[in-house]
Amino acid sequence: MKAHELRKHAEEIGFTPQEQTRWLAPGQLARTAVKVVLATVFAGYADKREIQGALSERPLHAPLCEPGAQELWIDFVADLGDGFDATSSVAWTLAAEKLTVDAPGPAPPGLTSRGALLVLGGDEVYPVASARGYEDKMKGPYRAALPTADDHPLLVALPGNHDWYDGLTAFLRIFAQQRPIGGWQTAQSRSYFVVQLPQRWWLIGLDSQLGEYFDDPQLRYFQKHLSANLEPGDGVIVCSAEPTWVKSADRSADAFDALHWFDRNYVRTRTDPQTGEQRPTGASIRLWLTGDRHHYARYAERLPEDTAPTGHLPPDPRRRQMVTCGLGGAYLSATHRLPAALPLPPSGSRLRERDDPPVVFDRARATDPDAADSRRMARRLARPWSPYWLPRRNPGFAELTAGVHAVLFLLLGFLFALSQGVLKPVDAVRHADGGALGSFVGGFCGAVAVLFLLRLLYRLLRPHVRAKPSTTLVALLMQVAVALAVLAVAVGVPFPDSWSGWAVLMACLVLAALVGAVLGSEAFALWILSARSGAATDWQMSGQSIEEHKGFLRLHLAPDGDITIYPLALDGICREWDLQDDPALGKRPVPAAPPTVRLIEDPVVIARNARTP
Template identity: 65%
Template structure:
C-alpha cells in the first residue's frame, strides 16, 4: 500500500504518515518565514542553552550494552524528519541487523545512532516530531536487545520553537523504539572505544558556543583527553563550506578545536597546556547531499591535483551527509579547496598557515547529475516542474498576475488618455497591440542586457540574470503578455457586449498566463541564480524524495576509524502492515514490502587514530 492508504491506519500506527514538505507552497513560505522571525527573537532574547546550564549533565559512554568493548559501529544520519517514505526508508536501513552492501562484508547496525540536526520539518512541534520522526523510527526498530544509544543535535528547524519540543523528545531519557536516549541537554560528549570521543555541538542558528556549553566540555571532555586521543566533532551545519563565502563562518569550530580539544586550561599553573589530542573527523548535515573534504598533506606538494588526492589514513576529513529524508540538494557549486580558517577571518588566534581541505571526487549526487537534476525545476515535462510540484505556487502566481494586470491596464488607460480602464481595452487597436507586445519583450530582454553589461564591466564575461529586480521584470513581462492577449481577444468580441466581459477576460487570461508562464519565468530566474537562498530553491522547490543515505562508521580494535558512506538511490513506496510486540499492547507498524537497495557512495575511507609522536604535518607553501 502507498502512503495515502497508510494514512487511513493512523490510529493503529500511532502516528500519521506525512507527505514531503512543499517548500515553495505559499502556506509553507509564510509559516516558515514567521517561525524564522520568532526563532531570531529567541536567539537574541531567550537562549535555551543558557537555561540548560541548570540541568544535570555528564559524560556518555557507548556502546551501552558493553562499555568495555574494544570496537564499535556508529551510524550518522541528518535532516531526516520530512516525508514518510524517505524518512522511513532510511530508518529501515539503519535498523537492519546486518546491512548487505556490494564490496565489504555485511555491516552491523550501529550501537550508537547520531542524529545530526533537523529531525523535523518544516518547524518543530510535538506533533511534528511524532509524525515525521519518532513514528517512522519506532516502527523501524520497535525493540533491540543491545540497547543502541541515540544522541541528537538540534538544527535550525529544531530551533524554530526555541528548542522546546526537541528537549522533550531527546533530553528526557525516553526510548524511541529500540533506541535509547541518555542526553539531558542539546549537546553531548560520548566516550568511545580505543580512545575515541564523539562530540555534539549546539551552534544555535549559527551563534557562538554559550558559557554553560563551554563549561560542560571544559569539565567533561578536556580534562580526560590524553596524548593520542582522537575526536569526532558533529555540528549542525557545514561551516567549513560556508567559510568560502563568509570568512568568519568556521570561527566557532576552530575556537573549539584550539581551546577545548588541542589545549586546556591548567588551574594549577593558570596557563594553557597541550592535550596531545586531535579532531580527526568533522561530521554534519544541513545540506542535503554527501560531500567529503580531505586534508592536504605536505607530501602532496603544492601542485597536487585536488581531484586525485591519494587515500591516506593520516588525512583529517570533513564530511557533510544530510540525506536522512529531506529534499535532495545540489553539489555542483561546492568549492574545490578550503583553507580553514580563511585568511580573511577575524578570529584572533588561528593556524598559520591554515590547513587546506580539498573536495573529494565522489559526491552524492555527482556534480553532473546535480546539474541535470537542478534543471528539472524549469522543465514543464518533468514531474518536478515548479508549479507541478508546488500547485499552491501556481495559484499564487496567477493571483499576483491578476493584480498586476489590473494595475498595468490602469496605467495603459491613462497613457491612452482614458479614465475608464474597460473602455481602453475595448478601444485598443493594432498599434496598441504592437506596443504591448514590445513592452513584454522589453521587460524580458532587459535583464539579459543588464547581466551582459554588468559582466562586461566587472568580469569581462556575461552574467546570468539574477537578483530581485530581475524577478520583478520577468513578472512584468508576463503581465504585459497577458494584457496583449486580452487586447487581441477584445478585437474579436462584439462591441455591443458589456465592458465587464473584457475585464473578466483580462482576469482569466492573467490567471492562466501567470500560473503557467509566470511560474516558468520564476523557475528560470531561480535556475539562473548562482548562490544564496534563491539558488537553494532550485532543489528545495522540487522536493526530490529519492537519493537518500547515511554514514556508517566502525572503530576497530586497531584504533582506526572507517567510514562507509551509504546511498539509497530510491525510496520505498510500497508498504505492508506488520504487528509489533509492545510491553503494554500490540500495535501495527509499516514495513517496506521490498527493502530499499543500499550501496556505497565511494570506497570506504580510513582515518588513523592520532599519533602524538608525530607533529602535525606541515602545510605546503602554496596549498591553494
C-alpha cells in the first residue's frame, strides 16, 4: 500500500506517515518563516544550552554491549525526518543487520554490518520541530524499522537549525532523556556529546545553536571530557550541524572560525590548570562530518608533497577529510556550484590566531548527485511539462501568483487610465489603441531605466557604499513584465459593447489570474534559476522536494586503528509497503521490496594520525 493508505492505519502503527514537505507552497513558506524569525529573535534570550549546564554530564562509550571491543561499525545519517517513503527507506537500510553493497566497477559486492553506534547529524525533523512532528516523521519510522535489537546500538543526535526552531524543547525530550527509539538506545543528556571509541578514537558532536557560538557550559564539558583525556596520536571525529567550511568560501569568510578555534584550543591543545597556558595534546581532528546540505560531497586535505590537480588527489590515509552527507530523507540539494578548493581558514577570516599558511582541502570528484545531474534537475523547476515544475510541486503557488497578478492588473490599469486622461481602468482598456499602449509601456520602462541610472550614479559618487544588486527588484520587474503583457492582451481583446463595465473588469481580472498563474509562476521559477547566491539558489532544489537520491555513511573502525568510510546511496526509495504483525509494536509497515544499496565512491581510509604509510 502507499503512504496515504498507511495513514488510515495510524492508530495501529502508532504514528501518521507524512508527505514530503513542499517548501515553496505559500502556506508552508509563511509558517516556516514565522518560526525562523521567532527562533532567531528569541534564541539569544532563551538559550537552552545555558540551562543544560545544570544537567548531569558524562562521556559516552560505544559499543554498549562490548566494552572491550577492538573494532566498531558506525552509521551517520543527517537531515532525515521528512516524507515517510524517503525517511523510512533509509531507516530500514540502516536497520538491516547485514547489508550487501554494490561496489563500483568490476569489484564484487561487499558486506557491511549495522552500526553499533548511530549518529544523527542534525535536522531530525522538518519543517520545524514539535513533539508530534518527531513522532510522525522520525521516531515512528525508525521504531518500525528496528523495533528491538539484542546488541542495543547507541544513538546520539546533534540538533540542526530545524531542531532549534522550537528552542530545542522537543529535541531534548526525545534524545536527552535516555529513552530508547525502537532498538536504538539514547544515552546523552545534552544537545552535544563526547563518545569514546575503541582504538583511541573520539567522536564529538558540537551544538552551535543557529550558527552563533559555543556556550560556556558546552566548552567546560569538552574541556573536562575531551581535552583533558586526549593523548598523543589520538584521532577525533567532529560532527557539526552545517558545513561551515563550504560556507567560508561561499557566503562568509568567518563561517569556519568557530570550528577552527575549537580545533586549536580544545583538540590540538588544552589549557594547563596550573599555569593557564595552552599545552599540545598530540591529538588531531581526522574527520569532519556534517549534513544540512542534502547531498554527498567530500573534501580531502592537500598534503605538502601533492602535485595533482584539484579534484585528482590520490588516496592517502594521512589526509584529513571533510564530508557532507545530508541524504537521510529531506529534499535533494545541488552540487554543481560547490567550490573546488577550500583554504581553511580563508584569507578574509578575521580570526586572530589561525593556521598560517591555511590548510587547503580539495573537493573529490564523486558527489551525489553528480554535477551534471544536479544542473539537469535544477532546470526542471522551470519546465511546465515536468512534475517538478514550481506550481505543480508546491500546491497553492499558482493561486498565489494568480492573486498577485489580479492586483497588479488593477494597479497598472489605473496608471494606464490616468495616462489616457480617464479614471476608470475599464474605459482605458476598452477605448485605447496600440499607440496609446506603446506610449504607456515605453514611459513605464523609461521610468524604471531612470531609477536604475540614478542608483548607478549614486554608487559612482559614493564608491565606499557597497550595495549589492537587488535580486528582489529583478524578481519584481519580471512579474511587472508579465502584468504589462496581460494589460496588452486585455487592450487587444474586442469586448462587446453590450457588456457592462463590471463584466469587462471581471473578464480582465480572470484573464490576469489565468495568465498570471502560468506566466507569473514561470517568471518566478526562471528568476530562481538565474540566481547565483542567496536563498534563491537553495530554492532551485528545495522547491522541487526531490525524494530520490537518499543515503548515509557507514564507517568501520578496524583493529589497526584505521577508519574506512563507505558512502552509501539507495537506488531508489520504497513507495509500496506491507502492513505486518509485530510482537513489539503490534503492526508496522514493511517495505514490499527493500531498495538496493551502492557505493557513491570507493571507500575512503583515514589513519588515526598522519603517519607515513
